Amino acid sequence: MRYIIALDAGTTSIRAFVYDLVQKKFVHGARREAGQSFPQPGWVEQDANEIYYMAAYVLNDCVRFAGVEQIAGIGIANQRETTVLWNRETGEPICPAIGWQCRRTSDWCAALDGETRALIAARTGLVPDAYFSAGKIVWALQNVPSARRLALAGKLCAGTVDSYLIYKLTEGRSFVTDVTNASRTMLFDIRALRWDEELLRRFDIPRAVLPTVVSSDARMGETQLKGRRIPVAGAAGDQQAALFGQACLDTGESKITYGTGLFMLFHTGERCVASSHGLLSTIACRIGGKTTYALEGSMFHAGSGVQWLRDGLGLISSAAESERIAQSVPNTGGVYFVPAFTGLGAPYWDPAARGLFSGITRGTERAHLVRAVLESIAYGARDLTDCMQRDSGSTLTAIRCDGGACANNFLMQFQADVLGVPVDRPVERESTAMGAALLCAVSLGLADLQEVARLRVSERVFAPSAKSAERSETFYRAYRAAVARALLRP
Numbered sequence: 472m473r474y475i476i477a478l479d480a481g482t483t484s485i486r487a488f489v490y491d492l493v494q495k496k497f498v499h500g501a502r503r504e505a506g507q508s509f510p511q512p513g514w515v516e517q518d519a520n521e522i523y524y525m526a527a528y529v530l531n532d533c534v535r536f537a538g539v540e541q542i543a544g545i546g547i548a549n550q551r552e553t554t555v556l557w558n559r560e561t562g563e564p565i566c567p568a569i570g571w572q573c574r575r576t577s578d579w580c581a582a583l584d585g586e587t588r589a590l591i592a593a594r595t596g597l598v599p600d601a602y603f604s605a606g607k608i609v610w611a612l613q614n615v616p617s618a619r620r621l622a623l624a625g626k627l628c629a630g631t632v633d634s635y636l637i638y639k640l641t642e643g644r645s646f647v648t649d650v651t652n653a654s655r656t657m658l659f660d661i662r663a664l665r666w667d668e669e670l671l672r673r674f675d676i677p678r679a680v681l682p683t684v685v686s687s688d689a690r691m692g693e694t695q696l697k698g699r700r701i702p703v704a705g706a707a708g709d710q711q712a713a714l715f716g717q718a719c720l721d722t723g724e725s726k727i728t729y730g731t732g733l734f735m736l737f738h739t740g741e742r743c744v745a746s747s748h749g750l751l752s753t754i755a756c757r758i759g760g761k762t763t764y765a766l767e768g769s770m771f772h773a774g775s776g777v778q779w780l781r782d783g784l785g786l787i788s789s790a791a792e793s794e795r796i797a798q799s800v801p802n803t804g805g806v807y808f809v810p811a812f813t814g815l816g817a818p819y820w821d822p823a824a825r826g827l828f829s830g831i832t833r834g835t836e837r838a839h840l841v842r843a844v845l846e847s848i849a850y851g852a853r854d855l856t857d858c859m860q861r862d863s864g865s866t867l868t869a870i871r872c873d874g875g876a877c878a879n880n881f882l883m884q885f886q887a888d889v890l891g892v893p894v895d896r897p898v899e900r901e902s903t904a905m906g907a908a909l910l911c912a913v914s915l916g917l918a919d920l921q922e923v924a925r926l927r928v929s930e931r932v933f934a935p936s937a938k939s940a941e942r943s944e945t946f947y948r949a950y951r952a953a954v955a956r957a958l959l960r961p
C-alpha cells in the first residue's frame with residue numbers, strides 16, 4: 472500500500488492530503504470550509520455534524536485519488552480545545568460544539584479559587600482560561616437540558632474534535648482521545664497521564680463522559696471506506712502535530728507557526744518544565760511508550776497585523792507586498808509597533824493593553840510603518856524564546872518555521888537576526904498535515920523516528936548575520952520600551 476491520508480480538521484477549514492510513501496511527499500489535497508457562528512458577543516460555536524461531514528467529504532475525495540486498495544491508514548490532526556458533546560447511542564451532538572475561542576466560561580474561570588488554580592497549574596500545566604475544554608463541559612452539563620440526564624444514564628460523550636471524528640469514523644466503536652489533545656482539556660494530569668480525579672470532582676464532571684486516553688501513535692480503530700476497513704492510526708492536536716511534522720523530536724528543537732496568530736512550541740524532551748512566565752507546559756507527543764513535553768507560548772496577533780495594514784489601513788494591497796515595501800527602507804526610522812489589538816499575552820499578560828505605533832516623526836513613511844509591523848512579529852517571538860530558555864535552562868539552537876507569513880523572506884531574516892539563531896524553512900510547509908501523516912506511518916510501523924527526522928527537507932535557512940547582532944539587541948530593547956507604553960495594567 473502506497474498512501475497515507477492525513478486529515479487536518481482546522482477551525483476554518485477541514486482538509487485532507489494524500490501522502491505518498493514512495494515519493495515521500497503529499498501528492499493530492501482536498502479542502503472544505505467549515506462555518507462558525509457567533510450567537511452572542513464572545514461566543515463561538517461550530518456544528519460538529521458539519522465538521523464530520525466535511526471530514527468525510529475530503530477523505531472520500533482523497534480515496535478517489537489514491538484508490539481505496541492503496542491506502543494504509545488515516546492520521547488525524549485537529550483544532551484543539553473545541554469541545555463536542557454527543558449522545559453515546561446515536562452519535563448525535565446534543566448541542567453546538569463550543570469553539571476554543573469562545574469566552575462564555577470566562578466568568579467561571581475568573582471565579583476559580585486559588586487552590587483550584589494552583590491544582591490546575593500543577594496537574595495540567597495550563598494557566599486557567601476559557602480556551603480549555605473543562606469549562607465548556609461544565610457549561611454544557613449545567614445549561615444543556617439533556618446533558619446531565621444523559622451523563623447520569625452513562626449515555627453522554629464529551630470530547631475534543633479528534634475524539635468526535637474518531638468516534639464517528641469508527642461508527643461508535645472507539646471513544647478515545649490522544650494525550651496531546653487530552654493535555655488541552657484542563658482535566659488531564661500530564662505527568663501521571665490520567666484524567667485528574669480531584670479536578671473532575673471539583674468541576675462535578677463524571678469520569679464516564681470522557682474518552683479513554685491513548686498514545687499519539689495508537690491505533691484508534693478502523694473506518695469503513697468503499698467496502699474496505701482502513702486503520703485510523705495516529706492523532707495529535709494541531710500544534711503538536713506541526714511540531715512532529717517539523718521533526719522537532721528533542722530538547723531545544725522548536726517550531727514557530729506564523730499564521731493569524733503566532734504559536735511557538737519549544738521541545739523539552741522527557742522533562743515536563745513548569746514555566747514561571749505564564750507559558751503552558753504541554754505534552755509534545757507519546758510515541759513508542761515514551762512521553763515527551765514542550766513549553767508553548769503564543770502571540771494573539773501576528774499575520775493579523777499584516778491583514779490590518781491591508782484591510783484596516785489600506786497601506787498595502789496584499790500580504791505578500793509587505794516584504795518588498797519593508798525592504799525599501801533600511802530600518803523603521805525609530806518607529807516601533809506593538810500588536811496589542813486584544814491585549815498582550817506572555818510574558819506581559821495584560822488583557823487591557825492596546826496597540827500602538829511609537830517614535831513617529833514628520834519623516835515617517837508608509838514603508839516604516841509596514842516594516843515596524845513585520846518587525847513586531849519577530850520581537851514577539853523573541854519575548855517567547857527568552858522566557859522558554861529561562862524556564863527550561865536549555866538553549867535554543869534553531870527555529871523551524873511554518874504558517875502563511877513564513878513566506879516573507881524579510882521577516883524570516885529579521886527573525887534570525889533578532890533571535891541570533893538560524894530560521895529554517897521546510898520544503899513542505901503543511902507541517903500540521905505532515906505530522907498527522909507521519910504519526911500514522913509510525914503507528915503502522917511504516918516509519919520510525921529516524922526516518923521522520925530524515926524526511927524533513929529544508930527549503931531555505933536564514934542565518935543570523937553577525938554584523939546585525941548588536942543592532943538587533945538595541946532594536947529589541949527599544950521595542951520593549953514601546954511595549955511598556957502599551958501596557959495599561961497598574
Ligand code: ADP
Pocket residue numbers: 729730731732773774775776777778790791792793794874875876877878879
Ligand atoms: P491561519 O492558519 O492562522 O489562518 P495562515 O497560516 O494561513 O493563517 O497565514 C495567514 C496569515 O499570514 C495572514 O494573517 C496573512 O496576513 C499572513 N501572511 C500571508 N502571507 C504573508 C506574507 N508574505 N508576509 C506577511 N504576512 C503574510
